Amino acid sequence: MKITELSGVKEIARRADVSIATVDRVLHNRLGVAQKTKEKILNIIKEMDYKPNILAKRLASKRVYKFGILIPNDHNKAGYWKAPITGIESAYSEFGEFGVELSYYLFDKEDRKNFVEMYDVIFEQPVDGIILAPIFLKESMDFAIKCLENRVQYVFIETNIPAARALSYIGADLYQSGRVVGNICQYLLEEKDNVLVLNIAKNEDSAEHLEKRYEGFKDFMLETFKKINITNISLESDNAEILNYELDKLLKKKDVRLIFVTNGRVHLVAEYIRKHKLKNVKLVGYNYTIQNIEYLKSGHIDFLICQKPIEQGYRAFVALYEHFIAKRKVNNVQYMPIDILTKENYMYYEY
Amino acid sequence: MKITELSGVKEIARRADVSIATVDRVLHNRLGVAQKTKEKILNIIKEMDYKPNILAKRLASKRVYKFGILIPNDHNKAGYWKAPITGIESAYSEFGEFGVELSYYLFDKEDRKNFVEMYDVIFEQPVDGIILAPIFLKESMDFAIKCLENRVQYVFIETNIPAARALSYIGADLYQSGRVVGNICQYLLEEKDNVLVLNIAKNEDSAEHLEKRYEGFKDFMLETFKKINITNISLESDNAEILNYELDKLLKKKDVRLIFVTNGRVHLVAEYIRKHKLKNVKLVGYNYTIQNIEYLKSGHIDFLICQKPIEQGYRAFVALYEHFIAKRKVNNVQYMPIDILTKENYMYYEY
DNA sequence: CTGAAAGCGCTTACAG
């Protein structure tokens, strides 16, 4: 309005008849300002509806925030964990590059000790915030406690430990994702059919999560069909021979119409179906991985459920960015969409 | 490395032994720099792998870019078009606020003339970039030409006009989304079944788009079932009575097992199914709207296909941002994922 | 408890 109107801190300082240093002190709630001056400035800030210019802030501030990434490495494997890293890096390049430093602490997901080793490194070169996949329950709780002690913020992706009270959890609602599988499968089944649900996990800590998916699935099924026959088996190995042996046994006993694998190992079952040329068994499982997509394309897998691993990483970075740099409140829980992939829509999924 | 190492333009200037103003001229490819000086500076830039600090750039630059939004208003309606606006505004608040001004040119989607009126306004208060839904074909082509003449960049969302060569198109691959419907429906049908595909559109310009969806659906169906019976009907009205009359006729003639509505008007058919208590007709259609979701919840609609209207808006803003502010190359075509919604996963979709 | 001044890495007149 006024031609000579200054903006931002200068204008506040002018109106309050103080220096911008004092305004800055009030803005950051620092000590050493007379109560009267403080109130006056606070009022002016409210009056002006002052919004700091985040650009200027970041440019002027020498502060560099250090964000760490503590997730499994799977170099040689199909690489499910590359996806969140892609997402993190894309968020970083979009609005993190100045004032944020990224460091990687990748661990072997079959090796509990390695997880602990890696997280110990973090506290030697302290970071401000960390993005982690808490796949080892107890160790992750320990880590969370150490973070609290060291005032390190942490964001969980993929799986949650509600008790650990992370800054944010970004991932799927496991129970509900099981219901989604049920919802789709109702169209693949009839009343009297036999269904096999397989939990294939080497790490016992994930049993609980797979169980939640199974619960969701089962609940939906029982609401829909009265006499559906569901068998739930857990295998603690991903060895193909063991799996083949078990499947031979299970499929011989009953006429199974549908197999639901509660995680990304569904490709192992797909391979079995391909080898044995089974025509009448529908197969549903989890995760966009190279192997799974191949079997989706070839028709051995009918549906894959997926929870946007790339975007999980993206949002995890944004959560830390919002907390530290934009200083905005972050939601504790950010449930991802539960996506349904088929051979006709997977190609547009990666985006 | 060196303690006294300056960064950015200053360092370039020091190395080239010129002033930063000259560096700036080269950086922006402005006239008035001796060829020799220019080359020297260019070499240093390459050598240093110089990346401008976008924060400083935006802070120093007084330039404000004006982005316009030319999409339908649907105040009273179910509000499909609110979603892209939400997305645009969220991108704006994330990294647009400084240096971007947003203006709205909302038009009546039933009124061709109003579209033209609104776009005429745009050229009176010229904008730099515009996000539009080109739902009127010819008028949108005219608009595109005027944009080219006035050096205004335009981004299409929701529907594309490839010939118009927009900066970017952000939306679905229509043919492929029809195939996705086919892919799901294969599980709802058997060989000899009758299928009804309904195009319900008042605006004749959308006929072509609905046709593409139908093509995708039909192709998939014919690849999967040899003797499937598909009837394709187009209605140029969304009047409930007319629709009821047509549906009475169509459903009496044949035992229809599945109805596929090629756009968001699927709720009209859902209402018919509800009223007539039809139990054996599956229903599939498009778009996350309040009405459609209600019928998804109640089970009258089995699946909805959706293409992230919120994110379309978000990305459209980002496309303009990247082009004007970050000065990065923007992809001409950004196909959105083709999402499948059911009564069990719709609740996590809006995010 | 308070202020003057330099600086973040750019852009933008203006002078020569």
Added chain:
DNA sequence: CTGAAAGCGCTTACAG
């Protein structure tokens, strides 16, 4: 064709 200087809206020592 080139450079010196002011300024964007903040932060950060430093001095008093």
